[in-house]
Amino acid sequence: MAFAALKANGSVVTWGKGGRGGDSSSVAALLAEGVAQVCGNVGAFVARLSNGSVVTWGDPYFRGRFAIAPPVDTYVVHICPTSIHAFCAFKANGSVVTWGSPHFGGDSSKVAQHLTEGVVQVCGTNTACAALMIDGSVVTWGDDAEGGDSSGVASLLTEGVIELFSNYRDFVALKADGSVVFWGDTGSWSHEGDIVSVCGSGGAFAAIRQNGCVVTWGDDDQGGDSSEVAALLTEGVVHICGIEQAFAAIKADGSVVTWGQQVVGGDSSAVAHLLKESVTAIF
Known part of the structure; x- marks a missing residue:
C-alpha cells in the first residue's frame, strides 16, 4: 500500500x-x-x-x-x-x-x-x-x-x-x-x-531434489498440487519462485513451468512461447 x-x-x-x-x-x-x-x-x-x-x-x-x-x-x-x-x-x-x-x-x-x-x-x-x-x-x-x-x-x-x-x-x-x-x-x-532447496507460496511448499525433480505439498489451490505439470518437473529444475497461490520453476534448459491458481500466475499459457528458453531468473 x-x-x-x-x-x-x-x-x-x-x-x-x-x-x-x-x-x-x-x-x-x-x-x-x-x-x-x-x-x-x-x-x-x-x-x-x-x-x-x-x-x-x-x-x-x-x-x-x-x-x-x-x-x-x-x-x-x-x-x-x-x-x-x-x-x-x-x-x-x-x-x-x-x-x-x-x-x-x-x-x-x-x-x-x-x-x-x-x-x-x-x-x-x-x-x-x-x-x-x-x-x-x-x-x-x-x-x-x-x-x-x-x-x-x-x-x-x-x-x-x-x-x-x-x-x-x-x-x-x-x-x-x-x-x-x-x-x-x-x-x-x-x-x-x-x-537441496525449498520455496514457499502462501499455503504450500515446493522442494528441489538433487536430481532436479520437484516435490510439492500443502494447499492444493496454492501450488501444493503440481500433478498437472508433474511430467515437466521430473528433472532439470534449478530454481523455483513462489507467490501467494502459485509457483514458477526454471529448468536447466532455460524453460519455465508454472502451476497453482491459474488467474494469479499458475497459468502461463499466454506467454508460453516466450518461456521455452533463455530464462535466467524469475521474480
Missing part, C-alpha cells in the same frame, strides 16, 4: 497510503541522509542508518501500541521484517532484537536468552518467527499455532539445520543431510531425503 525509495545520497522518499508508511513526515528529518537500508512489512517501514541506529514509521496500530523507535539504537548491521506486523534487527555481535505486535512475533522475550549471539537467519510466517543459529539449531517464538511452537519436532532442530523457509502458516528447516523438518499450522513431520 506504500513505497519507500532509498536514494544515492542516503535519503528516503515515501509515497502511497499515508497510514501504511506512505507518510514519513514525522521522521523526515531522520531520513534526510545517512540511510543504508530500508525494509517494510504490510503496514510499516524500518530504516537502518549508517551509524547503526534505526527509524520506524507507518501503521498507526503499530506505532500507537509501541514506541516509534524500537528497543535498539546502535550497532545494527541488518534489518528485516519477520512477520506481517513485526521486525527484527541484527546487531554486530550476532544478537537479534525484535519489535512489533506481540501477536505477530514482535515479542521474543520468552526466548531472548537464546538470541544474544550467533543468530544467522530469521524468517517468519504471518504470526510467528524462527531463528537459525550458527550451531545449526533453531529457536522459535510467536503464535504457537503458526510455528511459534516447534516442540513437536524439537529433537530434530538441535543441530544440522542450514536454512529456514516459510509460507504464511508453516516453517520448513533444511538440514545438511538433505532432510527437511516441517512444523506449523498444518502439523509437524520430518522427511529424510536429498532436498
Whole structure:
C-alpha cells in the first residue's frame, strides 16, 4: 500500500497510503541522509542508518501500541521484517532484537536468552518467527499455532539445520543431510531425503531434489498440487519462485513451468512461447 525509495545520497522518499508508511513526515528529518537500508512489512517501514541506529514509521496500530523507535539504537548491521506486523534487527555481535505486535512475533522475550549471539537467519510466517543459529539449531517464538511452537519436532532442530523457509502458516528447516523438518499450522513431520532447496507460496511448499525433480505439498489451490505439470518437473529444475497461490520453476534448459491458481500466475499459457528458453531468473 506504500513505497519507500532509498536514494544515492542516503535519503528516503515515501509515497502511497499515508497510514501504511506512505507518510514519513514525522521522521523526515531522520531520513534526510545517512540511510543504508530500508525494509517494510504490510503496514510499516524500518530504516537502518549508517551509524547503526534505526527509524520506524507507518501503521498507526503499530506505532500507537509501541514506541516509534524500537528497543535498539546502535550497532545494527541488518534489518528485516519477520512477520506481517513485526521486525527484527541484527546487531554486530550476532544478537537479534525484535519489535512489533506481540501477536505477530514482535515479542521474543520468552526466548531472548537464546538470541544474544550467533543468530544467522530469521524468517517468519504471518504470526510467528524462527531463528537459525550458527550451531545449526533453531529457536522459535510467536503464535504457537503458526510455528511459534516447534516442540513437536524439537529433537530434530538441535543441530544440522542450514536454512529456514516459510509460507504464511508453516516453517520448513533444511538440514545438511538433505532432510527437511516441517512444523506449523498444518502439523509437524520430518522427511529424510536429498532436498537441496525449498520455496514457499502462501499455503504450500515446493522442494528441489538433487536430481532436479520437484516435490510439492500443502494447499492444493496454492501450488501444493503440481500433478498437472508433474511430467515437466521430473528433472532439470534449478530454481523455483513462489507467490501467494502459485509457483514458477526454471529448468536447466532455460524453460519455465508454472502451476497453482491459474488467474494469479499458475497459468502461463499466454506467454508460453516466450518461456521455452533463455530464462535466467524469475521474480
